[in-house]
Amino acid sequence: MDYWREKSREMVDHFLMNSKADEKYLLSPLANTVDAFLGRKLTHEELVEEAMGYMFAGSGTTSSTLTYLLYAISRPENMHIQARLRDEVSNISTAATAGTEDDIVAVRKNPYINAVIKEVFRVYPTIISTLPRVLTEPMVIDKYKLPAGTVVGMQNWIHHRDPTVFPDPDKFIPERWLASTEAMDASLTPFSIGKRNCIGQNLAWQELYWAIICIMRAGLETKVGPEMKDNDMQQEDRFNTAPRGKRLMLEVVRVTP
Secondary structure, three states, rough: OOHHHHHHHHHHHHHHEEEEEEOOOOOHHHOOOOOOOOOOOOOHHHHHHHHHHHHHHHHHHHHHHHHHHHHHOHHHOOOOOOOHHHHHHHEEEEEHHHHOOHHHHHHHHHHHHHHHHHHHHHHHOOEEOOEEEEEHHHHHHOOOOOOOOOOEOOOOOHHHOOOOOOOOOOOOHHHHHHOHHHHHHOOEEEOOHHHHHHOHHHHHHHHHHHHHHHHHOOOEEEEEEEOOOOOOEEEOOEEEEEEEEOOOEEEEEOOOO
């Protein structure tokens, strides 16, 4: 924590010393404008804390998602999913070599690759904590009337596993997203929704696309290592989820030259 804070302070000081007021960096509005809630500019320490949050949100979350993506496709019952991913990326690479389409554009539009990522988001959401919100006006939910000022919250873990929306909710089935319903799309909220949704979600998607391309293009096959125990990958709620066993051990072999 001390190292993280010190590096964040160095980054903020470098930013304040070298950036101009009209430059559009992520920290620019925080450093140069009045905070609407506080009615003043952020102090130096508050700016450092915001920078710490940005770094955590932009690294720990995506790395957790990638960890569980590798785990999901490396389980014995899901090796066919990994094989199809490899084939999809291989076909995209062939098209890119032929000059018919840029590979990252093709990956973004590939239904199966997107389906796998969405299913990882659904089954292994990075944030499984309740995200609190304070009602600014009364709200009626079913037969309950909640007054303004009530603290409410949502949990990805719960509505991602609603069996009325996702049949066999505990099973990892990417194919379900190839014919998704409106209810499915509305219920998938790995980045939250509304005004407080994640501002880094496009970056997260891009990072996952590139990771899949690199791993699959390398012709690698991954299997869950024999030293892994059944509950090692159970998600622990540390706000950003983490495996209970604190590790993911994979056997990696090359299946294509």
